[in-house]
Amino acid sequence: MNSATPTVTLVQPDDWHIHLRDGPALARTVNDAAKQFGRVIVMPNLLPPVTNTVQAQQYRQRIIEALDLQLTLDPLMVLYLTDNTSADTVRQAKQSGFVHAAKLYPAGATTHSDSGVTDIKNIYPALEEMQKNGLVFSIHGEITDSHVDIFDREEKFIDQILTPLVSDFPELKIVFEHITTQQAVDFVQSANDNIAATITIHHLLYNRNHLLAGGIRPHYYCLPILKRELHQKSLIQAATSGNKKFFIGTDSAPHPQHSKESACGCAGAYTAFAAIELYAEAFDLANAIDKLEGFASFYGADFYQLPRNTQLITLQKKTWQAPSHFDMSDDKLIPLRAQQDILWSLID
Ligand code: DOR
Ligand code: ZN
Numbered sequence: 001m002n003s004a005t006p007t008v009t010l011v012q013p014d015d016w017h018i019h020l021r022d023g024p025a026l027a028r029t030v031n032d033a034a035k036q037f038g039r040v041i042v043m044p045n046l047l048p049p050v051t052n053t054v055q056a057q058q059y060r061q062r063i064i065e066a067l068d069l070q071l072t073l074d075p076l077m078v079l080y081l082t083d084n085t086s087a088d089t090v091r092q093a094k095q096s097g098f099v100h101a102a103k104l105y106p107a108g109a110t111t112h113s114d115s116g117v118t119d120i121k122n123i124y125p126a127l128e129e130m131q132k133n134g135l136v137f138s139i140h141g142e143i144t145d146s147h148v149d150i151f152d153r154e155e156k157f158i159d160q161i162l163t164p165l166v167s168d169f170p171e172l173k174i175v176f177e178h179i180t181t182q183q184a185v186d187f188v189q190s191a192n193d194n195i196a197a198t199i200t201i202h203h204l205l206y207n208r209n210h211l212l213a214g215g216i217r218p219h220y221y222c223l224p225i226l227k228r229e230l231h232q233k234s235l236i237q238a239a240t241s242g243n244k245k246f247f248i249g250t251d252s253a254p255h256p257q258h259s260k261e262s263a264c265g266c267a268g269a270y271t272a273f274a275a276i277e278l279y280a281e282a283f284d285l286a287n288a289i290d291k292l293e294g295f296a297s298f299y300g301a302d303f304y305q306l307p308r309n310t311q312l313i314t315l316q317k318k319t320w321q322a323p324s325h326f327d328m329s330d331d332k333l334i335p336l337r338a339q340q341d342i343l344w345s346l347i348d
Contacts, residue, residue, distance in 0.1 A: 006317040007347075008289055012309040013276055013296035014039040017138075017177055017198045017249030019268065020075075022046050022059070024329040025254050026066035032272040033252075034073035036346065038309040039301075041138075041249070042075045044103060045112035049080035053092045056099050076100040076304075078138060082115050083122040087129035094133040100304055101136035101175070102126065106157075108144040110223040111253070111267055120161055124168075131172040136304060138175045141184070142224055151208075154224050155183045166191060175303070178203065178251045180224040182234035188245050189238070196303045198249025199239045202269045202336060204282040207232040218260045219334055222251065223267040239295055240288035247300035250275045256331035269336045274322060278337070280315050280344035314347045 015037045020029040033040050042063065044050035050059055056077040063075045079085070079093050079102040093099035104123070105116035117123055130137055141162060142153035162176070176188055176197040188197045202222060207229040211220040220226060238246045252275060253268030260266065271278060276296060283292045301308045324339045325332040 010293040011297040012038045012311040016300040019253035030066040034071040039074040044080035085126045090129040101138040103138040185238045196245045200251045201278040218265040244299040277344040
């Protein structure tokens with residue numbers, strides 16, 4: 001290796017928010033994740049969703065079976081909350097040892113959220129039990145009212161849902177997922193230590209101009225939607241601050257090319273193939289590569305009260321080009337940064 005090439009060695013990171021999907025997609029998503037991460041928090045928004053421990057156990061088994069022989073990955077499972085999730089269901093999930101969170105999808109908020117929660121009060125019995133037993137409450141934080149502007153949905157969620165919820169459940173462990181606004185950063189910073197947030201790579205690297213200025217670029221369309229540059233700057237500041245309340249969560253989501261490049265394209269960016277490299281790029285651009293390890297490898301594990309990983313990975317500041325596509329079932333998967341440079345690379 002050229003001794004002038006900057007390198008950084010980290011404890012192996014985890015991904016505290018990923019979509020692996022199911023069936024034929026798993027071969028791609030699971031192995032891409034395993035090349036980088038030790039553990040992944042697996043989102044449950046399948047069709048039908050993962051709403052109980054038996055389904056989570058079966059899904060976990062399919063994920064493990066999709067792993068290539070030489071790779072390892074520990075899938076940490078998540079339950080999908082519905083209007084009917086009982087305290088008993090939550091109790092069983094916690095007792096399983098492999099379910100680590102339950103997720104709120106407000107009905108209609110995003111991909112596969114039709115079975116989600118229509119009124120937060122409907123899950124109060126489940127939340128009471130989670131507050132008691134320590135199962136993490138994972139939140140997609142957007143209001144779904146069609147009259148609320150799509151760029152304001154996170155901010156309104158904080159005011160209308162999250163603030164009252166935190167005062168009703170002061171001991172509940174909450175991850176405010178994929179935050180996108182300065183208001184969310186401020187909320188998490190000033191909340192008690194039971195509240196943390198994940199930040200995606202695409203919200204660190206991009207803002208709504210990348211999505212909309214000079215033409216609509218559907219591969220940047222995700223939910224919550226990219227916001228103004230001032231919000232992007234606030235997220236970069238939070239992620240690189242060394243504050244343990246902010247940690248990695250890619251929200252990597254594979255969608256076939258025809259669903260993204262469509263008159264009504266769906267939300268999600270595929271980043272699992274180069275996630276830690278892209279985070280390294282964002283941290284380096286902010287002159288904060290020294291803060292990457294805490295964000296990517298320590299704070300999430302600490303929040304979930306799991307041991308930190310012990311293996312190491314090394315990244316070098318060496319440019320490579322992302323592929324134009326991956327084959328997925330009988331369609332293509334276009335990754336974020338397709339055919340463009342990525343400035344850091346993982347050394348095998
Ligand atoms: O962009 C997104 N894609 N946001 C989400 O909340 C869900 C995800 C998906 O499931 O594809
Ligand atoms: Zn997600």
